[in-house]
Amino acid sequence: xxxIVGYIGEKQAIPIMLCGLEKLEYRxxxxxxxxxxxxxxxxxxxxxxxxxxxxxxxxxxxxxxxMGIGHTRWATHGKPSDINAHPHSSxxxxxxxxxxxxxxxxxxxxxxxxxxxVKFISETDTEVIAQxxxxxxxxxxxxTVFSVVSKLQGAFSIGIICKDNPDELxxxxxxxxxxxxxxxxxxxxxxxIPAILSKTRKIYRLDDEEIAVIKKDKINIYNFNKEIxxxxxxxVDWDITSAxxxxxxxxxxxEIMEQPKAVRDTIYPRIKNNKIIFDQLSLSENDIKNLNxxxxxxxxxxxxxxxxxxxxxxxxxxxxxEVDFAxxxxxxxxxxxxxxxxxxxxxxxxxxxxxxxxxxSKKNGVKVLSxxxxxxxxxxxxSDNIIYTWAGPEIAVATTKAYSxxxxxxxxxxxxxxxxxxxxxxxxxTDYINELLKLPDKIESILKRKDELIDFCKIYFNSRDxxxxxxxxxxxVCLEGSLKLKEVSYAHSEAYAAGELKHGPISLIENDVxxxxxxxxxxxxxxxxxxxxxxxxxxxxxxSIAVEGNxxxxxxxxxxxxxxxxxxxxxxxxxxxxxxxISYYVALYKNCDIDKPRNLAKSxxxx
Ligand code: F6R
Numbered sequence: 006x007x008x009i010v011g012y013i014g015e016k017q018a019i020p021i022m023l024c025g026l027e028k029l030e031y032r033x034x035x036x037x038x039x040x041x042x043x044x045x046x047x048x049x050x051x052x053x054x055x056x057x058x059x060x061x062x063x064x065x066x067x068x069x070x071x072m073g074i075g076h077t078r079w080a081t082h083g084k085p086s087d088i089n090a091h092p093h094s095s096x097x098x099x100x101x102x103x104x105x106x107x108x109x110x111x112x113x114x115x116x117x118x119x120x121x122x123v124k125f126i127s128e129t130d131t132e133v134i135a136q137x138x139x140x141x142x143x144x145x146x147x148x149t150v151f152s153v154v155s156k157l158q159g160a161f162s163i164g165i166i167c168k169d170n171p172d173e174l175x176x177x178x179x180x181x182x183x184x185x186x187x188x189x190x191x192x193x194x195x196x197x198i199p200a201i202l203s204k205t206r207k208i209y210r211l212d213d214e215e216i217a218v219i220k221k222d223k224i225n226i227y228n229f230n231k232e233i234x235x236x237x238x239x240x241v242d243w244d245i246t247s248a249x250x251x252x253x254x255x256x257x258x259x260e261i262m263e264q265p266k267a268v269r270d271t272i273y274p275r276i277k278n279n280k281i282i283f284d285q286l287s288l289s290e291n292d293i294k295n296l297n298x299x300x301x302x303x304x305x306x307x308x309x310x311x312x313x314x315x316x317x318x319x320x321x322x323x324x325x326x327e328v329d330f331a332x333x334x335x336x337x338x339x340x341x342x343x344x345x346x347x348x349x350x351x352x353x354x355x356x357x358x359x360x361x362x363x364x365x366s367k368k369n370g371v372k373v374l375s376x377x378x379x380x381x382x383x384x385x386x387x388s389d390n391i392i393y394t395w396a397g398p399e400i401a402v403a404t405t406k407a408y409s410x411x412x413x414x415x416x417x418x419x420x421x422x423x424x425x426x427x428x429x430x431x432x433x434x435t436d437y438i439n440e441l442l443k444l445p446d447k448i449e450s451i452l453k454r455k456d457e458l459i460d461f462c463k464i465y466f467n468s469r470d471x472x473x474x475x476x477x478x479x480x481x482v483c484l485e486g487s488l489k490l491k492e493v494s495y496a497h498s499e500a501y502a503a504g505e506l507k508h509g510p511i512s513l514i515e516n517d518v519x520x521x522x523x524x525x526x527x528x529x530x531x532x533x534x535x536x537x538x539x540x541x542x543x544x545x546x547x548x549s550i551a552v553e554g555n556x557x558x559x560x561x562x563x564x565x566x567x568x569x570x571x572x573x574x575x576x577x578x579x580x581x582x583x584x585x586x587i588s589y590y591v592a593l594y595k596n597c598d599i600d601k602p603r604n605l606a607k608s609x610x611x612x
Contacts, residue, residue, distance in 0.1 A: 105182075108276040290425045357609060
């Protein structure tokens with residue numbers, strides 16, 4: 006994910022900022038840059054690629070400045086390139102800006118400025134901030150920042166410098182982390198503690214909707230209403246490794262906890278006036294009306310998103326969907342038709358089998374739409390259409406937040422298609438949108454209850470086999486729960502469609518074998534109760550997940566976890582969360598290498 010660092014003091018700013026950016030490298034990035042003010046001139050150095058490339062660029066230029074802002078970029082709006090790298094400066098080179106997050110209304114703001122004659126050079130949402138600062142410049146740096154910030158919607162942490170104010174650095178925070186590091190005659194800003202931990206342990210944590218005006222020996226913090234805010238100094242007592250994980254023991258836990266943000270960032274910018282908007286989707290209403298069939302092709306967890314998608318798209322958009330493992334699809338010679346659509350789902354955008362399936366489909370003249378997390382990845386580059394998940398970089402090998410972001414893209418896409426095809430009424434469409442907007446908070450409410458899952462994991466972590474059962478989308482989520490568990494805890498685990506149990510698998514059930522049962526679907530609830538009874542009668546220890554209010558589940562279960570209510574199609578986003586925690590805790594109690602399970606790689610670039 007993008008990283009911010011900034012410095013104001015008396016030392017050379019650039020080596021300090023480079024050192025800070027290096028400390029943020031672990032988070033993943035595709036370009037890096039720095040802006041300083043030197044002799045009342047704004048200088049920007051930025052480049053695609055590694056921090057070493059930036060160092061080379063700087064060595065060739067020479068510098069002498071004691072304040073500046075730096076950034077590592079993880080592309081969201083616009084591909085990784087020198088031009089799209091941060092900092093972004095305004096046209097006359099007066100302001101420079103680094104930014105983490107997403108400006109949701111950037112297209113509207115950009116259009117407005119273009120109409121007024123402002124020229125843009127990058128594809129980013131961030132450049133809008135720099136150009137707004139210049140267009141609405143009052144001559145007073147602080148006032149100008151306040152007026153521009155009031156126009157921005159979305160999530161953002163921002164560092165700003167202005168060539169006429171070399172003794173001031175401004176930081177803005179809303180829904181994206183930003184801290185101020187406190188030094189002696191010098192101060193820092195950073196998106197994450199590791200960036201400044203070698204310089205200071207004393208920090209101010211900015212809260213949402215706050216603006217800090219930072220000088221080398223003075224800091225004023227205001228809320229968005231321009232009222233002064235007083236902060237307590239927080240002393241960091243973490244070492245660098247736990248600071249990288251923001252105090253969590255593992256990246257997997259950190260990423261599980263980041264899911265409300267990943268889901269919010271993926272959904273919110275795509276809903277305007279209660280309608281779903283996909284920028285740059287060249288799938289016309291006619292293309293959608295003429296669709297014959299959708300093939301969803303992916304590997305591992307991304308394939309499991311495809312399994313949910315089949316139920317979702319068929320249910321609300323009424324388009325037939327087939328789901329294939331990419332490794333099977335590429336060799337099975339599917340009977341493709343030019344009115345079919347291939348959807349490739351991939352976090353990394355580099356998975357060899359998924360890429361081969363994409364190329365095979367294009368060779369057959371079939372359009373490919375990809376759902377990808379890494380901007381500029383090969384799958385993204387070669388697809389006819391892309392919808393990005395904005396989950397940020399995932400470091401743990403086992404995917405959690407990217408899976409959740411992929412799920413919500415599926416809901417968005419299914420609803421978008423259903424709307425164009427008229428397969429759902431306007432009222433139902435609006436109800437779905439309202440529920441979609443509430444999902445991040447509902448996920449958050451489950452995260453707060455993670456401790457409820459610990460007892461079950463403490464008792465059963467050493468079980469040889471653990472089974473998952475469910476029907477319909479619950480079955481699709483069981484597949485993911487089971488994969489996650491075996492991946493990180495090495496427990497043998499299988500997921501079964503609950504109705505299939507008596508056709509064979511039930512012979513595996515014996516005394517005290519844990520069975521995790523998902524019973525979230527109202528119309529299938531009583532059928533699930535019967536299936537749970539079947540395994541319970543054979544001695545299984547039952548852990549059930551049901552929607553709050555469905556207390557009858559307690560009659561058949563040994564352990565229960567309730568998820569909040571939401572509409573039928575979005576339940577997977579909630580039911581998967583306890584399963585992620587169960588995998589995590591089982592692996593923790595077994596002392597497994599949670600972030601880097603044996604034999605696995607984050608990106609599988611070989612067949
Ligand atoms: C499971 C997991 C893998 C990936 C699979 C596809 O936790 O991470 O199963 O989902 O290797 O990878 P991408 O999504 O990068 O194509």
